[in-house]
Amino acid sequence: xIDPRIIREKTEIVYESLEKRGFSxxxxxxxxxxxxxxxxxxxxxxxxxxxxxxxxxxxxxKKTGSHxxxxxxxxxxxxxxxxxxxxxxxxxxxxxNNLVLIMPNIPHDSxxxxxxxxxxxxxxxxxxxxxxxxxxxxxxxxxxxxxxxxFKRAAKITGSRFTLYKSFGALLERALxxxxxxxxxxxxxxxEVLPPFMVNREAxxxxxxxxxxxxxxxxxxGLDYFLIPTxxxxxxxxxxxxxxKEEELPIKFVAYTxxxxxxxxxxxxxxxxxxxxxxxxxxxxxxxxxxxxSYNELEGLLLDAEDVLKRLNxxxxxxxxxxxDLGFSSAKTYDIEVWLPGQDVYREISSCSNFExxxxxxxxxxxxxxxxxxxxxxxxxxxxxxxxxxxxxxMENYQTIDGKINVPDALRPYMHGITRFP
RNA sequence: GGAGAGGUGACCGAGUUGGCCGAAGGUGCUCGCCUGCUAAGCGAGUGUUCCGUUAAAACGGGACCCAGGGUUCAAAUCCCUGCCUCUCCGCCA
Numbered sequence: 001x002i003d004p005r006i007i008r009e010k011t012e013i014v015y016e017s018l019e020k021r022g023f024s025x026x027x028x029x030x031x032x033x034x035x036x037x038x039x040x041x042x043x044x045x046x047x048x049x050x051x052x053x054x055x056x057x058x059x060x061x062k063k064t065g066s067h068x069x070x071x072x073x074x075x076x077x078x079x080x081x082x083x084x085x086x087x088x089x090x091x092x093x094x095x096x097n098n099l100v101l102i103m104p105n106i107p108h109d110s111x112x113x114x115x116x117x118x119x120x121x122x123x124x125x126x127x128x129x130x131x132x133x134x135x136x137x138x139x140x141x142x143x144x145x146x147x148x149x150x151f152k153r154a155a156k157i158t159g160s161r162f163t164l165y166k167s168f169g170a171l172l173e174r175a176l177x178x179x180x181x182x183x184x185x186x187x188x189x190x191x192e193v194l195p196p197f198m199v200n201r202e203a204x205x206x207x208x209x210x211x212x213x214x215x216x217x218x219x220x221x222g223l224d225y226f227l228i229p230t231x232x233x234x235x236x237x238x239x240x241x242x243x244x245k246e247e248e249l250p251i252k253f254v255a256y257t258x259x260x261x262x263x264x265x266x267x268x269x270x271x272x273x274x275x276x277x278x279x280x281x282x283x284x285x286x287x288x289x290x291x292x293x294s295y296n297e298l299e300g301l302l303l304d305a306e307d308v309l310k311r312l313n314x315x316x317x318x319x320x321x322x323x324x325d326l327g328f329s330s331a332k333t334y335d336i337e338v339w340l341p342g343q344d345v346y347r348e349i350s351s352c353s354n355f356e357x358x359x360x361x362x363x364x365x366x367x368x369x370x371x372x373x374x375x376x377x378x379x380x381x382x383x384x385x386x387x388x389x390x391x392x393x394x395m396e397n398y399q400t401i402d403g404k405i406n407v408p409d410a411l412r413p414y415m416h417g418i419t420r421f422p
Numbered sequence: 423g424g425a426g427a428g429g430u431g432a433c434c435g436a437g438u439u440g441g442c443c444g445a446a447g448g449u450g451c452u453c454g455c456c457u458g459c460u461a462a463g464c465g466a467g468u469g470u471u472c473c474g475u476u477a478a479a480a481c482g483g484g485a486c487c488c489a490g491g492g493u494u495c496a497a498a499u500c501c502c503u504g505c506c507u508c509u510c511c512g513c514c515a
Contacts, residue, residue: 041473045484052484055496059441068495075495243432243470366470372452374470 017106020323040089105358114322127315138342139395140273175414190254195234203237206363208329227260231284250289281387294378315339342396352382
């Protein structure tokens, strides 16, 4: 959520932000509702003030033994008026909330301006495309011929966009999870957490998935709980409505969780293989930082995520998302895109974002400054990495001409000594 | 799932015949004093949030004693609902 003061006092910044994002939003209505809301607050508070004073007077009079019937009658009337105004205020406040919660974050100045992903800015490459003296295959072909990824049976069990991993495939998935968790906890200083995989509506609202993107989420029937689309939601909400100590910032968490997404807007897209699933595993990095150095922390977060691919020795590039491609809650995002020789594409494998205080304001996550005042922290997160997509990357980059898969050196301690499959 | 108990500030803990209670007291914390050092001691201060006002500090006012409703001129205190925690029983990975 954007600071309401910015919305009403620096309106031009908000207009510019919406323009750059290509986001249509009814600012006029919001401003009108905001004004209305504040007027009603003042009205009802003025009356409450009268009520408090008269009530105290009644208490005093009663102590002296008198019974000020006229004053009581008078206050009864005021009570009715307050109730009335409060009712209006509640309606207006709801209206205001509904609007302000569907307004996207303001992009950081360094974010390239553009309409869609074609305007994203590639900021770096690492490694090189591997040279194959044969035509590399896509992971779905390798996976099926080696019988380590079974899409047909998963469809039978559940439906489309699910995968059954078998033998080496399942082991590889599990090895990658452990490899990443160990790397981030032992070498990058993150604290491991294992959160609930379902969260309530408040948590989803805190990180920005709700109210705007409910159609992307799997909801639990009969409860107001949702399956998490990313560990960002439960992990960021760890400190929901808390005040942290300034000296404990930054706080860094890493979490492995499965993620559940409806992919409602992606009908017919990426239907083959592991690319786009309703359920996938991910190791997620989350940081709570001081506002003054959240952008340094973002660069660090990006490096921590990149490190996974460096150790696996897989070529990738990093791009800074442009304003039109930026996520709803994010002020700045880098995507890490891994090279997939079997599909001849770079594919997003991690998304590292600084949300500034957009989520902190929604989730009421603050820290106490030296002078005793509180301020919202900045929240950041990034995949470190998406596991399914890393499996694709390993399979496609480490395939051999005879249809086998080599195990990257860094992964060998996690693979029961297997160096090549089969 | 059944039976009971309870949810107060960073923490502990008063307050339940409704009325200057945002809330005693203690601990912690901050600042100052004192003391060879440490420990102890002394003094002062120490919630969040919203609206208004202001250049700002300050100030005025509203709200908050788990959450949401209700009773009342007035509720931390009474009533209802929900959530959570604890104890016992049952069940269960």
